[in-house]
Amino acid sequence: KHPPSSWKALPKWLRSIGDRAIHDEPAIKDERPRATESTAESSKVSAAASNLESVLVDGEGDSTPKAKSNNSSEAVPTFSLSASNDCEPVTPAEPAASISIAPPQSVAMPPPVMPRSNASASLMPPPKPKAANLMPPPSVSSLGVPRKTTSTASLRIPSTGPLPNRGPPTNSAQRAGSSGKGKFLLSPGHSPMDWAALSRNENLSGVPTLQRVTPSMLKAMTGRKGKPAWSSFQGKVYNITPYLPFHPGGEPELMKGAGRDGAALFMEAHPWVNWEGMMGQSCLVGIIVSESEAVSQLDEMD
Numbered sequence: 001k002h003p004p005s006s007w008k009a010l011p012k013w014l015r016s017i018g019d020r021a022i023h024d025e026p027a028i029k030d031e032r033p034r035a036t037e038s039t040a041e042s043s044k045v046s047a048a049a050s051n052l053e054s055v056l057v058d059g060e061g062d063s064t065p066k067a068k069s070n071n072s073s074e075a076v077p078t079f080s081l082s083a084s085n086d087c088e089p090v091t092p093a094e095p096a097a098s099i100s101i102a103p104p105q106s107v108a109m110p111p112p113v114m115p116r117s118n119a120s121a122s123l124m125p126p127p128k129p130k131a132a133n134l135m136p137p138p139s140v141s142s143l144g145v146p147r148k149t150t151s152t153a154s155l156r157i158p159s160t161g162p163l164p165n166r167g168p169p170t171n172s173a174q175r176a177g178s179s180g181k182g183k184f185l186l187s188p189g190h191s192p193m194d195w196a197a198l199s200r201n202e203n204l205s206g207v208p209t210l211q212r213v214t215p216s217m218l219k220a221m222t223g224r225k226g227k228p229a230w231s232s233f234q235g236k237v238y239n240i241t242p243y244l245p246f247h248p249g250g251e252p253e254l255m256k257g258a259g260r261d262g263a264a265l266f267m268e269a270h271p272w273v274n275w276e277g278m279m280g281q282s283c284l285v286g287i288i289v290s291e292s293e294a295v296s297q298l299d300e301m302d
């Protein structure tokens with residue numbers, strides 16, 4: 001901006017040149033390096049490209065036609081293809097234009113509805129099986145629950161019927177089936193779990209120690225006249241009296257084995273039940289011995 005004072009000594013025309021040089025200098029400085037750099041870079045790039053082309057051409061030799069850059073240049077028409085693709089959507093736009101018309105729109109709506117209906121039709125089968133799955137409960141209810149009963153009443157287990165559930169009977173055990181055999185309605189607090197909890201650690205045999213039980217002794221223990229009910233199973237005698245209100249088959253069925261060997265009845269009713277596991281620890285009275293053995297044992301004691 002401020003040329004040196006020594007320049008004032010110069011002629012005016014020369015100072016004007018100096019001022020131009022000063023004002024143009026930055027632009028010249030800026031342009032020159034840029035121009036040089038760009039030219040240098042462009043020259044480098046062009047040189048590298050030429051080198052690459054030469055390498056490709058020289059390296060592939062016979063396959064030179066395949067590697068010609070002309071192919072890449074031919075790829076440019078592919079852009080024209082994309083342009084044609086751009087034109088293709090225009091063709092669907094034509095039906096869209098037809099759809100834009102009021103009647104076609106209503107006609108166009110059904111197509112989307114049709115696939116929906118198809119989809120819904122495809123979804124319909126699952127609900128149908130579900131409905132089919134829902135059918136069995138009524139059939140089950142038809143087994144025992146009266147159809148005219150309300151929902152709350154249907155929750156209650158009928159006093160009669162083949163359902164082997166444990167409901168809230170007013171009395172002790174009630175027969176759940178009309179047939180001779182069947183599960184009974186156990187009174188509250190007499191479920192199998194209750195029995196398991198009761199018989200886990202408590203001695204329910206009614207005897208302080210294990211006994212030698214003769215057939216005559218077993219026969220006397222019928223559960224009547226104040227006597228306990230004993231039943232033998234595989235040579236062992238059990239006090240079945242505590243288990244009577246817990247027996248799912250009912251007290252009368254269990255009492256059939258009182259005072260005798262209950263193995264046959266037991267195996268006939270439910271061979272899958274573990275007698276030993278359910279009564280072995282708490283209700284075991286002793287073992288069966290013959291009358292002769294008991295007599296000889298008494299003789300030995302005398």
Ligand code: HEM
Nearest residue numbers: 181182183248249253254256257262265266269273275278
């Ligand atoms: C001694 C003669 C016995 C008879 C005649 C008898 C009879 C029955 C009957 C008829 C049933 C119903 C079966 C059913 O609903 O399908 C039943 C169920 C049952 N009894 Fe006995 N029973 C006897 C002894 C015992 C004994 C000693 C025990 C326990 C050690 C026992 C445990 C059971 C059990 C756990 C059930 C339910 C079975 C189940 O739900 O699968 N019963 N009994």
